[in-house]
Amino acid sequence: MSTSASALAIEKQVELLTGVEDKYGGIILEIEKYMDSEVFLSLLRASLSQRKQQGKRAVWIKLPIEFVNLVEPTVKEGFKYHHAETDYLMLVKWIGESADTIPNNASHRVGISAFVMNEKREFKRRVASSKEQVSGNSPTGVVDEIDTEFVEILAFRQSHQSFFTKSDLLFMCMLRPLSFDIQKQDREIEAAQWMSVDDYAEQPFIQKHDSFRGVAKVCLTKSEKEYAGFSPVPRTTTASGKTSYLYFNSRDVNKL
Amino acid sequence: MSTSASALAIEKQVELLTGVEDKYGGIILEIEKYMDSEVFLSLLRASLSQRKQQGKRAVWIKLPIEFVNLVEPTVKEGFKYHHAETDYLMLVKWIGESADTIPNNASHRVGISAFVMNEKREFKRRVASSKEQVSGNSPTGVVDEIDTEFVEILAFRQSHQSFFTKSDLLFMCMLRPLSFDIQKQDREIEAAQWMSVDDYAEQPFIQKHDSFRGVAKVCLTKSEKEYAGFSPVPRTTTASGKTSYLYFNSRDVNKL
Numbered sequence: 001m002s003t004s005a006s007a008l009a010i011e012k013q014v015e016l017l018t019g020v021e022d023k024y025g026g027i028i029l030e031i032e033k034y035m036d037s038e039v040f041l042s043l044l045r046a047s048l049s050q051r052k053q054q055g056k057r058a059v060w061i062k063l064p065i066e067f068v069n070l071v072e073p074t075v076k077e078g079f080k081y082h083h084a085e086t087d088y089l090m091l092v093k094w095i096g097e098s099a100d101t102i103p104n105n106a107s108h109r110v111g112i113s114a115f116v117m118n119e120k121r122e123f124k125r126r127v128a129s130s131k132e133q134v135s136g137n138s139p140t141g142v143v144d145e146i147d148t149e150f151v152e153i154l155a156f157r158q159s160h161q162s163f164f165t166k167s168d169l170l171f172m173c174m175l176r177p178l179s180f181d182i183q184k185q186d187r188e189i190e191a192a193q194w195m196s197v198d199d200y201a202e203q204p205f206i207q208k209h210d211s212f213r214g215v216a217k218v219c220l221t222k223s224e225k226e227y228a229g230f231s232p233v234p235r236t237t238t239a240s241g242k243t244s245y246l247y248f249n250s251r252d253v254n255k256l
Numbered sequence: 257m258s259t260s261a262s263a264l265a266i267e268k269q270v271e272l273l274t275g276v277e278d279k280y281g282g283i284i285l286e287i288e289k290y291m292d293s294e295v296f297l298s299l300l301r302a303s304l305s306q307r308k309q310q311g312k313r314a315v316w317i318k319l320p321i322e323f324v325n326l327v328e329p330t331v332k333e334g335f336k337y338h339h340a341e342t343d344y345l346m347l348v349k350w351i352g353e354s355a356d357t358i359p360n361n362a363s364h365r366v367g368i369s370a371f372v373m374n375e376k377r378e379f380k381r382r383v384a385s386s387k388e389q390v391s392g393n394s395p396t397g398v399v400d401e402i403d404t405e406f407v408e409i410l411a412f413r414q415s416h417q418s419f420f421t422k423s424d425l426l427f428m429c430m431l432r433p434l435s436f437d438i439q440k441q442d443r444e445i446e447a448a449q450w451m452s453v454d455d456y457a458e459q460p461f462i463q464k465h466d467s468f469r470g471v472a473k474v475c476l477t478k479s480e481k482e483y484a485g486f487s488p489v490p491r492t493t494t495a496s497g498k499t500s501y502l503y504f505n506s507r508d509v510n511k512l
Contacts, residue, residue: 068331075324085341085361085421100491105341106362106422155504156488165341166362169425213490214502217509227508228484230411235467238286242418246470249505252483253473 017047019060024103025096026058027051032069042072048077048095057096063089074138108167113215121223122194136224147178152229153247155218157211172215174222174229197223228252264481273299274419280359281352282314287323294350297329304333304351313352317412319345362424369471372404373432375481409503411474413467430469430478430485442481452480484508 019029029047031040044061051059061079063070065087075081079091083105094100117123153175162168200206201216221227230247275283285303289297300317307315317335319326333335335347339361350356373379407430418424456462457472477483486503 033418045323065337068328071327072324075321080342081340081345082342083322083420083422084337084345089337089340089345090420103363103419106365108364108366108425109360110364110423110425140483155502157502158488159498161501162358162500164339164346166339167366168500169364169366194387210335211500211502214489214504216489218504221509221511226511228505230486232414233470235392235413235470242415244413244415244418244424244465244467246411246413248470248474249484253477255477256481 017043017046020083022058022060022078023056024101025056026060028060028062030062031064031070034040034067035070038071040070041077044077046091050150057098059093059095060104061091061182063091064091089169106167107165109163111168111170113170113172114175115219116146117197117219117223118177118194121197123197123200123219123223124194125194136230148175149178150232151176152231154222154227154229155215157215172218188200262342270334273303275303278314278316280314280357281312282316283312284316284318286318287320287326290323291326296326297333300330300333300349301473304349308351313347313350313354314358315351319347321345364425365428367424367429370404370431371410371428371475372402372433373453373475373479374433374450377453378451379453379456379475402423402428404431405434406488407432410478410483410485411471413471428474429507449477 009252017029017031019027021027035043037205048059059079060082061072061074071089071091078095079093082090082102083094084090084180092102094102113125115123115125154174155171155174157168158172159168159170188210197216197219201220202211206212218227222229228249228251232245232247233250234243260331273285273287277283302313317330319330320390327345328348329349332465333349335349338346338348338358340346348358350358369381371379371381373457408429410430412428413424413426415424415426442511453472453475457469457476462468462472474483479487484505484507487506488501488503490499491502
């Protein structure tokens with residue numbers, strides 16, 4: 001490509017490298033249209049010097065996987081990988097004068113092991129993937145068709161570096177069934193096998209592994225109504241104004 | 257590159273695409289030497305058909321950032337991004353007959369807010385980055401030079417999608433100082449300002465924000481020795497034999 005053709009391309013496509021500012025003095029450039037890697041490189045260099053003049057400290061580039069041709073030129077301009085999901089790669093370059101304060105990537109996968117306990121100390125459990133997130137809301141649909149309400153986090157388990165460099169956090173959640181009309185209950189018993197907590201805890205495979213035994217002990221204690229886990233209280237965070245949830249032993253706090 | 261030169265290169269470099277098997281029927285190929293992208297592509301195609309014949313279900317490729325030239329050919333062979341860290345990109349292709357069971361990427365960043373409380377109900381706190389991990393071991397060095405011992409998790413806070421698509425989990429940890437010789441203590445008071453829990457809780461910026469107020473309330477309750485958080489018990493997991501930690505309200509479990 002000749003210099004003048006390249007300059008023309010920049011003129012025409014310059015809006016593609018506009019970005020969205022973040023709260024930390026950074027700018028996020030999202031590439032949404034196919035670009036020739038040479039055109040992209042010219043635009044990127046121009047953007048970097050413009051953003052530096054504006055006093056920006058970090059430049060982020062989100063590259064959808066279909067624009068994989070732009071990964072190599074981006075890295076050659078001094079960008080590092082930050083994180084990736086199936087369909088995109090996020091890269092970042094620190095252009096600030098001060099020391100780099102680029103935030104960490106996610107380090108943990110989060111899973112949920114849901115225990116639904118009814119009034120008769122019977123329960124059933126299901127492990128949910130980390131895509132279904134822990135929240136203070138009722139995790140509708142997590143346990144078959146039963147309407148449930150979130151009670152509390154009974155316990156959690158951390159396993160270090162269980163998957164490449166990532167660690168796992170598994171939250172054991174206690175849920176309470178919301179509706180109990182007979183017809184529904186019959187179907188559920190058939191489909192999902194309610195089991196008494198005692199029968200659950202006495203199973204050989206539970207007794208054999210101390211990890212399962214520990215969880216069963218917590219469930220037994222809970223079924224005797226003597227156990228306080230962590231329950232969520234919605235809190236508004238200060239910086240972003242978004243709602244976060246604080247989980248703590250509210251029984252003990254309210255006793256004071 | 258001519259076909260014969262390319263074939264020779266494959267002959268010479270074929271050991272580079274050997275891999276390490278994982279526990280789930282996958283193979284992890286780690287690229288450790290620079291390769292021309294055409295040579296790489298030939299090797300990759302040969303590897304894919306070999307691994308399919310072996311009955312492998314997933315092929316992983318770990319590409320250090322210095323081999324960014326290989327990202328584009330890998331994606332063009334049908335690989336998707338899985339995750340990335342500063343210095344490498346992990347890609348994966350499902351080659352199994354059954355439905356894809358590729359594990360999720362990490363979804364959460366984990367931070368620690370450490371509260372060190374002494375016998376006089378004075379405490380100080382420090383927020384640690386998510387690089388310092390939650391564990392049952394004494395997090396030596398987390399709080400200045402004080403030797404501390406981990407007591408328990410008092411509470412945790414979850415904020416959804418606080419950073420791109422990733423969520424934050426902040427664990428509030430109670431630590432106990434281990435050593436208290438006078439000389440050391442003097443230095444520490446000067447350097448790190450021990451503060452009474454009551455003074456801490458009464459500060460206007462704490463009272464103003466319900467998130468901070470919630471945490472302060474938990475600390476106050478704890479200082480009155482009426483609060484049970486989650487404490488860790490090491491457990492051996494069944495599948496990998498690695499040690500994981502189960503965190504639960506052990507005071508209530510042991511009361512049974």
